[in-house]
Amino acid sequence: MTNVYSFDGIVVFGLLLICTCAYLKKVPRINHWLLSEKKGVWGVFYKAAVIGTRLHIPVALSCFFMAFYVMFLK
Template identity: 85%
Template structure:
């Protein structure tokens, strides 16, 4: 539990959260019902979900490599 709290309030935690957010939004873009409900707005606060989904789908190779590198870092080096 202490490791989770420490990871949550560090720069590493922000990177992990960002990568997970991008991956989740890209996955939700593939689900038709959730795509029309959550990712329909392109501006404002809800537009963050849409923009993260676009980043996840267009840069899927870079995001996947970043996820693997961050997982390796968190599990083995930290």
């Protein structure tokens, strides 16, 4: 179980947010509804989707290494 208030919990939350927003960007209705705002609180989802789509290889590697860390080293 990962604690949200620890550093690795924040990293896991960030990676899940980035991966989820990048996936939801491919769905047309959700893309228009959730990712249309580029500023403010809703802009966080847009920026996470942009990070996920442009840096998909480093994000995927980070997810893999974080999963290995949480499952075997922690």
